[in-house]
Amino acid sequence: MSASRSSQRFRHSKLSLFVALATVVAAARAQLSPTFYASSCPAALVTIKTAVRAAVLLDRRTAGSLLRLHFHDCFVQGCDASVLLDDTGNFTGEKGAGPNAGSLRGFGVIDTIKALLEALCPRTVSCADILAVAARDSVVALGGPSWTVPLGRRDSTTASLSTANTDLPSPASSLSTLLAAFARKGLSSTDMVALSGAHTMGQAQCQNYRGRIYNDTDINAAFAASLRAGCPAAGGGGASAPLDATSPNAFDNAYYGNLVAQRGLLHSDQELFNGGSTDALVRSYAASPAQFSSDFAAGMVRMSGIGVLTGSSGQIRRNCRRVN
């Protein structure tokens, strides 16, 4: 076979895989419904919103932590609350994976919400749905857009440490690696750029931006210098820094303005605006909060539909940390 025919076949098989993935995602999402708990647990949504608001009032960072929990759930086995399972003697969960260990936060808030819902409507509201709704309510709590969350996800009885290590993108990723990681989950380049805007909130640890502030050249010099004091070049430790130094406690489009000014904190953040195919969209979001908000909300609904368990698959865990 000629080289060009074989590369054509490769492209074709990649396209078929993408179409198949997108179909699975769409089919699963079709079984979810925003009114899923309307009769079985009418107070579910208001209970989650009240608990998220209370937690964010105590510590505004919790908003970002809860949103990230949902992302790290959905990218590993789908949005099935696998991220919440604790390790036991004969079970290894995802909490010890590289991107999660010593980094994921907010588990206690999910436990509190689950306990409230088990008291109100026992064995009814899944941990996976709690994560999806808490992510939306967190964005709203910091002034971001709202959207309707399709519901009816069920919880996994398994987790995958190895998938958490392979499928969650690293902060050292290039643009093409980031695009491929999202494409594997049925998400477009627009989704990737819009969802990265979640980095308008929360913080990163020195180990995740050390390479950027000492080695990258596409970084504003004053910005790099200001971060070096708290994040030494050698050795462990170091401080955490806001992912969006302009407005760390507000959900807004300042993240994209930072990228245009070469003030992205992570190497992977700056990759979205580094002379590549996503530069134009970054500029658009920096100029238009409304376009960012609407693409972010649409991207979240798509991400929340990845690989969900519905019908009689999985279970409704009574305790989000362990299978029934």
Ligand code: HEM
């Ligand atoms: C595009 C690829 C992405 C990469 C490489 C990435 C990487 C990271 C890293 C390294 C951190 C800091 C962790 C730490 O230092 O402990 C972080 C934090 C965060 N990420 Fe991402 N992320 C990506 C996409 C996303 C997406 C899609 C969302 C949500 C929709 C998200 C939400 C967050 C939030 C809110 C935080 C702050 C969490 C907190 O303060 O507790 N990220 N991310």
